[in-house]
């Protein structure tokens with residue numbers, strides 16, 4: 001194997017990341033594993049907040065609908081970490097293919113309707129520069145209809161402190177006035193996308209702002225939900 005072939009194999013391995021069977025170039029999860037993946041949403045609910053256990057864990061005041069692929073657990077937690085912190089792009093391809101399938105299933109449900117806009121939670125400018133790009137945007141842009149995407153709908157007003165080390169109350173305080181809205185959202189249904197929902201404080205504060213700006217409904221779509229231990 002020459003060096004270039006080795007490098008390509010490392011960057012984009014050609015086997016299914018769930019069952020390890022060989023795959024065609026460009027795929028990272030085989031069709032069988034994609035359709036067999038059930039995650040958190042086996043029975044496919046159009047809104048996870050209808051589940052009492054999830055509603056109890058995430059007291060979201062301004063969010064009307066919730067979608068997630070799974071709890072924050074392997075393999076998805078591992079894939080997210082390797083994508084975000086080790087730049088393993090093939091993990092992004094795998095995650096996006098699971099998201100694509102998930103939303104295709106939802107779109108087949110009789111009561112499902114797409115929002116008019118899908119917007120990512122923006123990174124603080126300092127973190128954007130450090131990482132080079134907003135990885136969450138890439139994850140979702142590859143999975144959803146392009147025309148829905150409003151990448152700059154929300155902007156950060158100022159560099160908020162890293163949320164990860166703060167408690168729920170501090171998170172809410174930290175987020176007051178963190179975002180601004182940059183489009184007319186009056187009477188629109190909007191979905192906010194992110195990678196992981198931990199307390200939901202970030203998403204809820206962005207939803208509060210969008211509601212104040214006239215949005216009809218705000219949903220949160222994430223890859224994983226962090227279960228309270």
Ligand SMILES: [Zn+2]
Nearest residue numbers: 016019030033
């Ligand atoms: Zn497979």
